[in-house]
Amino acid sequence: MTIQWFPGHMAKARREVEEKLKLVDFVMELVDARTPLSSQNPMLQQVLQQKSKMIVLMKKDLADARQTEKWIAYFREKKIPAIAVDVNNKADIKNVIQMAKELGQEKMDKLLKKGIQPRAARAMIVGIPNVGKSTLINRLANKKIAKTGDRPGITKQQLWIKVKKDFELLDTPGILWPKFEEEAVGYRLAAIGTIKDQLLSLQDITAFVIQYMQVHYPVQLEERYEIDRDMDDMLEIFNTIGKQRGALLSGGNISFDKVAEIVLRDLRTGRLGNITLETPEQA
Numbered sequence: 001m002t003i004q005w006f007p008g009h010m011a012k013a014r015r016e017v018e019e020k021l022k023l024v025d026f027v028m029e030l031v032d033a034r035t036p037l038s039s040q041n042p043m044l045q046q047v048l049q050q051k052s053k054m055i056v057l058m059k060k061d062l063a064d065a066r067q068t069e070k071w072i073a074y075f076r077e078k079k080i081p082a083i084a085v086d087v088n089n090k091a092d093i094k095n096v097i098q099m100a101k102e103l104g105q106e107k108m109d110k111l112l113k114k115g116i117q118p119r120a121a122r123a124m125i126v127g128i129p130n131v132g133k134s135t136l137i138n139r140l141a142n143k144k145i146a147k148t149g150d151r152p153g154i155t156k157q158q159l160w161i162k163v164k165k166d167f168e169l170l171d172t173p174g175i176l177w178p179k180f181e182e183e184a185v186g187y188r189l190a191a192i193g194t195i196k197d198q199l200l201s202l203q204d205i206t207a208f209v210i211q212y213m214q215v216h217y218p219v220q221l222e223e224r225y226e227i228d229r230d231m232d233d234m235l236e237i238f239n240t241i242g243k244q245r246g247a248l249l250s251g252g253n254i255s256f257d258k259v260a261e262i263v264l265r266d267l268r269t270g271r272l273g274n275i276t277l278e279t280p281e282q283a
């Protein structure tokens with residue numbers, strides 16, 4: 001979460017993912033359901049080469065279900081199996097396992113055709129910071145970690161989680177760096193809390209979110225902050241929210257930083273409703 005992505009960090013992360021990739025049959029790429037494209041990593045496809053992958057849209061409980069459906073269709077159209085998950089929903093976790101098993105089975109069928117004895121398919125989880133990698137690994141593991149060689153004096157080997165008898169998962173995820181090729185990507189990632197808040201101006205991130213919501217979620221804005229649909233002056237909008245929520249400086253003036261904190265906290269905790277910050281149509 002606190003990693004800053006300098007070129008050296010990116011190169012190191014890439015090397016680590018490449019090393020781990022050698023051990024697995026396929027990859028589970030986690031993206032954030034609220035911003036599925038911006039939370040993907042542009043280098044992953046090159047790194048993956050021929051390895052197949054499935055996409056897991058995490059935190060679906062915070063995203064707009066209608067958009068999530070569209071995003072799943074978008075990925076499936078590109079022949080990438082995709083599924084949306086709320087880690088606290090047991091059925092979702094079961095469905096992830098099922099999809100992973102199917103992908104693993106495809107791989108084993110190929111091996112069988114080559115005359116190689118099938119074995120448990122192995123996968124790893126990859127994704128940008130804060131997307132939910134550790135949480136999903138824990139849910140899939142459910143205390144089924146198979147420890148190998150982790151005693152002192154023994155070279156530390158990779159640990160495998162036996163999710164099912166025919167499906168094993170690497171216990172450590174591959175961390176991918178986010179891409180900031182476009183300004184909007186940075187704002188979306190900052191809005192959901194992937195990028196440290198200090199890196200972009202809180203007020204700018206908030207203005208970006210409000211502008212997006214004015215187009216896509218005007219009702220939620222109206223309901224939470226009593227902002228009129230045709231109010232288009234950002235200063236007036238910040239003032240309105242500040243007054244309504246008591247975001248004041250000692251002299252009684254509105255604190256724009258406080259307003260920004262309030263709006264971003266409301267967004268990240270779902271209090272603004274289920275919001276997705278990019279649509280497949282934009283892609």
Ligand SMILES: Nc1nc2c(ncn2[C@@H]2O[C@H](COP(=O)(O)OP(=O)(O)OP(=O)(O)O)[C@@H](O)[C@H]2O)c(=O)[nH]1
Nearest residue numbers: 001058059060085086087129130131132133134135
């Ligand atoms: N609402 C919701 N929150 C989730 C979900 N999955 C994960 N989270 C939360 O997202 C935050 C980040 O989760 P982690 O599992 O630490 O993410 P990570 O990708 O391992 O993060 P790094 O260690 O920074 O790379 C935590 O507060 C989780 O509780 C989900 O499906 N829904």
